[in-house]
Amino acid sequence: MAISFRQLEIFEKVAQTGHVTRAGEELLLTQSAISMAVSQLEQFTGAPLFERSGRRLILNDRGRLLLAEAGGILQAVRRMEQLLQKNGGELTGELLVGGSTTIGNYLLPALLGTFARRYPKTRVQLRVGNTQQVVTWMEEGRLDIAFIEGPCHSRGMITTHWRDDELVVVAGPEHAWGGESRATAEMLASAPWIMRERGSGTREVFETAMDSLGIHYSIALELGHTEAIKNGVASGLGVSCLSRLAVHRELEHGWLVPIASPLALTRSLALIRRRESFRTPLLSAFLDVAEGTWDGADFAKIATGPPG
Known part of the structure; x- marks a missing residue:
């Protein structure tokens, strides 16, 4: 049996969430499909990849080794999909976006909604953490673009004022x-x-x-x-x-x-990206939406959300 891209994608999501149910919800798959993919991977590797703690799955050392390799493979394939997009065609593909807590919880959901309506065949995954965590994820190549509310101390990042x-x-x-x-x-x-x-x-x-x-x-x-x-x-x-x-x-x-x-x-809310990153058509489209969607009163209106 050969390891498939989908199995690696499922494995990565289970590792991130720690739960079969949550991974299924995010990937729009049944619990049985998630469990089967993990089981097949464990059969292929000849040993468990997770420790079971109640309903939570925790990576063991063998699982962490596979995740490190799988992450690189998945990123490479996603970048390949983006690179193959034609500027004149309809955008498809997946973008990995990070946001520090305030931005991720109060600003990015509206921005992602705008982007999804404009480019319905694309998919954006949002990961939220504190500023330091988000910068680390960018350095590790686990995000394509990120928004932070604190200073960026990484020399490998290009920081641009956003709002x-x-x-x-x-x-x-x-x-x-x-x-x-x-x-x-x-x-x-x-x-x-x-x-x-x-x-x-x-x-x-x-x-x-x-x-x-x-x-x-x-x-x-x-x-x-x-x-x-x-x-x-x-x-x-x-x-x-x-x-x-x-x-x-x-x-x-x-x-x-x-x-x-x-x-x-x-303070300045900033957009960060890696210095060596290539601006794919998908990333360019997202940046156009992020940089041009809001200003002044419009920004304040979307930031605060609808009246409760």
Whole structure:
């Protein structure tokens, strides 16, 4: 039996998700089809590729070895498909797009929807992580293009300004700051901060702004999800500094309160790609949509989404 491209694609998706069911949902395949493909690969290699922990599948050392090789093969075939596209024909193929948390959750879904409607025979896979993770995925060749909200420290990437964003200090409506119009440096220093993990672009911009004013601060709670931070702040556990894109609805409804401060919290959202990457017709079409879809009020409207 020869290993097929489809088996490798299924294996990669199971490795990424850790679940047969989730892999099937993303690939639009039945659980039995996913399980059969994994079983056939394990028969071919003569040993298990995963450890079973309940319903979760965890790669063992043999599986990690295969994934490293499979990733290169899958990327090569996908690039081949893109290279074979003709500029005058209808675009097809798959694009792997990454986004750091704020961009990936609040901006890219609308952009991908626009792209899908314009090019219905294409497929885009979106992978979301913090800025550091997204840059690493780009370096490893696991993404074709990515959008980040923090600085890129990789010399192998070309960074292009995409859009501007603003962070805002927020507190719960019942918090002591709720009645204040502005927080002083002393108030910022003594506050219990609820922030994203290290590697997050939002966290890095906040730390740079605080350090530039010489403000010593304390992180009371570190959470990996923006929604969890918003809920913690609304419940009075502390204050935070988040993208205005992420808290627009909460500010509009009064669930969170914006607090003015002396911090410089404007940042650049950036688009990154590898220096040696070839701009295929599919990638060019996506970049045209990304760079030209929104500006000014249109950007703010799409970023905040429909009224809830």
